[in-house]
Amino acid sequence: MSKLGQVVEAVENYNEFVLKEVKRARTDEAFGQQMVDRWNDVKAKTPIGTAPTGLKLPRLALPEIDEAGEITRYLLGEGLPGEFPFTNGAYREMYLEPLRELEAGSYGKAGKNGKNGHARNGRNSPKIAAPKAVEVEEPTRLFSGLGLAEDTNARFHFLTGHQRSARLSTAFDGPTLYGIDSDAEGVFGKIGEGGLAIDTYEDMVRLYDGFDMGSAAFSASMTISGPAPIIMAMYITAAKKRFGPQVVPNLRGTIQADIFKEVQAQNETIFPTEASLRFLCDMIEWTTREMPRWYPVSISGYHIGEAGATPVQQAAYTVSNGFAYAEMLAARGIPVDQFAPRLSFFLDCGLDVEYIALARVSRRIWAIGMRDVFGAGPKGQMFKLHTQTSGRSLVAAEFKNNLTRTAAELMLAYMNGTNSCHSNSADEPFTTPSEEWIRLAAHGQAILLDESGIFKHTMNMLSGSPGMKAVERAVEAAMLEEFRQIEEFGGVLPAIEHRYQRSQIQNAAHRYEQQIYDGTRPIIALTKYNDLKDEMPEVKMVRTPRAKKQLQVDRLAKFKKRNAEKAKHALDKLADVVESGKNCFPTLIEVVEVCSLGQITGRLQDIVGHFRPMV
Amino acid sequence: MAAPIRVLTAVPICDGHDSAINTINLEFIRHGIEVVYLGYHRYATDMVRAAIQEDVKALGISSYNGGHVEFFSEVARLLRKQGADYIKLFGGGGGTITGNDDVIMRRNGVDKIFFAGTSLADMVDYVHKHYGGPHKPFRGSKPNADMQLARKLTEIEDAYANGKKKRPTPKGRKSKKSNHGQTRVFGFTGPGGAGKTTLIDELVLRLLHREPKARIAILSHDPSVVGAGALLGDRATMINSQNERVFMRSMATRGQAGGLSPATEDCLMLLAGSGFDYVIIETVGTGQEAMPFQTGLVHKTILVMNPDYGSRLQLQKIVMLDLADIVVVNKSDQERARTATSEIGRRLDQNKQSQILVSTVANRHRDAGVDELCDLLTEQNV
Helix, strand or coil: CCHHHHHHHHHHHHHHHHHHHHHHHHHCHHHHHHHHHHHHHHHHHCCEEECCCCCEEECECCCCCCCHHHHHHHHHHCCCCCCCCCCCCCCCCCCCCCCCCCCCCCCCCCCCCCCCCCHHHHHHCCCCCCCCCCCCCCCECCEECCCCHHHHHHHHHHHHCCCCCEEEEEEECHHHHCCCCCCCCCCHHHCCCCCECCCCHHHHHHHCCCCCCCCCCEEEEEECCCCHHHHHHHHHHHHHHHHCHHHHHHCCEEECCCHHHHHHHHCCCCCCHHHHHHHHHHHHHHHHHHCCCEECEEEECHHHHHCCCCHHHHHHHHHHHHHHHHHHHHHCCCCHHHHHHHEEEEEEECCCHHHHCHHHHHHHHHHHHHHHCCCCCHHHHCCCEEEEECCCCCCCCCHHHHHHHHHHHHHHHHHCCCCEEECCCCCCCCCCCCHHHHHHHHHHHHHHHHHCCCCCCCECCCCCCHHHHHHHHHHHHHHHHHHHHHHHCCCHHHHHHCCHHHHHHHHHHHHHHHHHHHCCCCCECCCECCCCCCCCCCCCCCCCCHHHHHHHHHHHHHHHHHHHHHHHHHHHHHHHHHHHCCCCHHHHHHHCCCCCHHHHHHHHHHHHCCCCCCC | CCCCCEEEEEEECCCCCCHHHHHHHHHHHHCCCEEEEEEEEECHHHHHHHHHHHCCCEEEEECCCCCHHHHHHHHHHHHHHCCCCCCEEEEECHHHCCHHHHHHHHHCCCCEEECCCCCHHHHHHHHHHHHCCCCCCCCCCCCCHHHHHHHHHHHHHHHHHCCCCCCCCCCCCCCCCCCCCCCEEEEEECCCCCCHHHHHHHHHHHHHHHCCCCCEEEEEEECECCCCCEEECHHHHCCCCCCCCEEEEEEECCCCCCCCCCCHHHHHHHHHCCCCCEEEEECCCCCCCCCCCCCCCCCEEEEEECCCCCCHHHHHCCCHHHHCCEEEECCCCCCCHHHHHHHHHHHHHHHCCCCEEEECCCCCCCCHHHHHHHHHHHCCCC
C-alpha cells in the first residue's frame, strides 16, 4: 500500500474515532463534563469586538450547542480555527481587524482539547497568545508579469501602492516557463507575453528593484515549475548581489515548482518526470535547511481545475500529489518536521457548489494524513492555502459580468479560510490585465475584507451552515474515493504513468464544454440572456512591443558574450555534479552567475533527456 | 463511403494550454474527422512539416498565451513558401485573439479564427463545410518530394475508403519479395501500453545521431473510433521524430482489425520504394492472435511486450511470439520484468528459430537496452 492508501485508512479511522468519542461523551459522564467545561471555557474567553455601528460581537462564532456529544463532534470533528483537524482554518484570527481596545479574553487558553481529550491531539494545541494589535499582512496577492523585468517591476510598485505589505506574485512568459532563452529559434513573438521574460539573474535584479528582499514585510511568489530550481537559484543570486550573502536565510516567499500538476495538467515541464523530481527535491532539501522562511513548492490544483477537472478531482489530485511529495521527501531522509511545514497549496475557486467547502475538506484530510501517516507536528499538519478565482469561469461575452463572477468566487474563497488570494481581472479572457481592471480586482478583495463587515469581526462568520456541512460530507467521500482509484494504480506516480489523472481531467473538460451548450450550465450573456449580440468589446490589450522584445534579446547576447569562457566551465561543473547524483542545487546557485536559463536547461537536457509529452 | 477529412491540430511553442484543443479534438473525432494531433509546445516548422507529410486538409492551431499574430503568420508564411498553402490554416485562442488581430492574421494567410464563445458544433460544421471535398491539385511550381509522396499516400488511402480498391483476400495475396534496394523495413507490434511509440522514437533518435545522412520513414497506426473519426496522436509523443530527415505518416485503421489499415500494405510498398534508409511501421496495440507483417515486406519484425502480460498461460496464446525476429521486453525496470524475461526467453528457446530477446527501458534517457536494439537492427546482413 502506498502512503495514499494509508491516508484513506487514517481518515476513515479518525472519523470512526470521532463517532466513538461522541458516544463516549454521552455515556461517560466525567468525559462528557470535561468537553462541556472546555466548551464553556472557550466561549467565556472569547474576546468581544465592536463593529463600527456599536454592535458587540464575539471574535469567534460557535454553534449553539450545549450537549456533550455535539460539542465533542465539533471540537474533534472539525476543530476550532487553528486546531486539528483545521477544518475551520489553519490559523485563528486571520482576516480579523485588530481589537480596538484590549480585552482580557483569550479563547480556550486552558482548553488544550480537554485534558482527557484525544491523546494524540495534545501536541496540536498551538500556544495561544492574546491577539496582538499589530497590522498583519493582508491576504491579497495579485499575480502579475508583463513585458521585461522593469515593466513588471513598475506594475509591482503600482500594485503595492494599494497594500500595506509587499506581497508580490510573479508571472513568467512562455519561453521562461519552458526554460528557453529569448534568443532561441521561433520564440521571438512570445517574449514578454503572458508574463515577463527572465533569461539571466540580472533580469531578476531588475525585477525586484526598489524592494527590500530580506525584509519581513516583503515576500515574493514565483509561478514557475519546469525550470523552477534554476529560477530559484537566480532569485537567491539576485538577492545576494543586492544585499549580501547574509540575506539568504531571511528570504520569504514561494516558488511553484510543482512537477506533478505539470505532468497531469499544465504541461510546462521540460525534463523527464523522474529527473524533474530529483532537481525539485534537491532544491527543497537545500531551501528548507538554509531558507527557513521560504516555501519551496506550491502544490497546485489551480491548473488542474483550469484544465477542466471537477472540483473534487482538483482537490483529490492536489492533496494526493502533496502526500506523494511528502513520501518522496521522507524517503530522502529529510525529517518530516523540516519539510512538512514548508509545503503549501494552491487551489482554484470557481462557481460550482463544491467550492463552498472544498478547501475545508482538503485541510482536514491533509491534517489527518500528515499527523497519523507521516507523524508530522502541528505546523506540518496545517494546509496553508493560496486561492485564485477561476480564470476558466470568466467569459468574453459582456465581460464586465466577470466582476460579479469573481466577487462570488472571492466570497467562497474567504468562507473557506484561504491564507492568501488572487482575484482575477475581468479582462482576463482577452489579455494580461491592464491597470484599469487589475485595480478593480485588487479593490474587490479590499471591499470584501476592509470595507464590508463580513469577515473582519468574527471568525467562523459563515462556517458550518447545514448546507456547507452537507457539501463537506459529500466532497470528503468523493475525494477519498478518488484516492482509492489512484491507490489501485499503486499510488500517484504509477497513476500518472497510466495517464489516469490526465484522462480524467480531459473527460471532465469535454463534459463541461458540452454542458455549456446543452443548457446544463447556463452562462449568462453567452447561452442565457444573450440577446445583446454585441461586437467584440473594446478592451485595452497589454502586449509587448517589438522594440522591447529586441532589447531582451540584445541584453542576453551581451551577457552571453561577457561570460562565454566562464559559462563553459560552470556548465561542465554542473554536469559533473548532476552525473554524480549529489544535490545539485548549491552548484546551480553558482552557475547562474555566468549562465543563462537556456544554457543551463540545454545542458541538463543533454544529461537527463527531454520530457516526453503525454497526450 | 467518402474518405474522412484529415486535419492536423497543435499548440504553439512555449504554450501548454491544451485543454481547449483536447476538447475540440474529441468533438472532431465524434463527428467523423481524423485528427492528427501534434501536441503542445510545438515549433512552426514542425507544424508545417507535419501538415505536409500528413497531407491534411487543414491545420488548426490553438494559442492561449500570446504572440499569436506572429506565430500564425509565420506558419502561413512557411506553408506559402513551400507551395503548400492548399493546406488551410485555422485556429483560435478564446478572447486573447481580437478582431484587429483577426484582420491582420487573415491578411497574412489565415483562413479562419474562431472567437471566444464559438460552440463546438459551429467549429465542426465549419470544418465539414470548408475542408471536405476532394484534395486540390498542387498549384504552380513543382511540389517538393514530401508533398508528392504525401499525396500518393492519400490517393492510396482514399481509394480504399471510396471502395475503389479492396484489400486482397488472404488467398489472393501474393507474398512479395522484400526488394527495396538499401531500404531496411522494420515492423513493430505488440499490445497497447507496451511502449512501442516511445521505443521507436528513441530508436529514431539513435539512428539520426549515428547516421548523419540517413532518412527515415515512419508509418504509424491508431485505431478509428467505431463509426467515427480517429485521434492520431503518435506525433505528440514522438518528439525526436519531428525532424527534417524523418517522413512520418499517421494512419487510422478505418474499421480493420489486426492492427493495420486496409491501405497499409500499398502505403508501405510505396514508402519502401521511395529511397529511405529505414522504414519503420508501427501497428496499433494488438491482441494475442494478431499476426501483422505476413507478406514479406518487412525485413525484421519486432514484438514489444510489457512485463505485465499476466500468467504464463497467456504467454502461450501470443501468436507473434512465434513469428517475431526480435522480442523486446520494455519497461524492464518493473518488478515483474525478471520473471517475464525468463518466461519469454524459455518460450523463444523452444521455438528454436534464433529469435533474439532484448530488455529495454525506453523512457529512460540513454538506455543501454535501446542501444542494443539499435545495434541489432543496423548490423549488416541481418
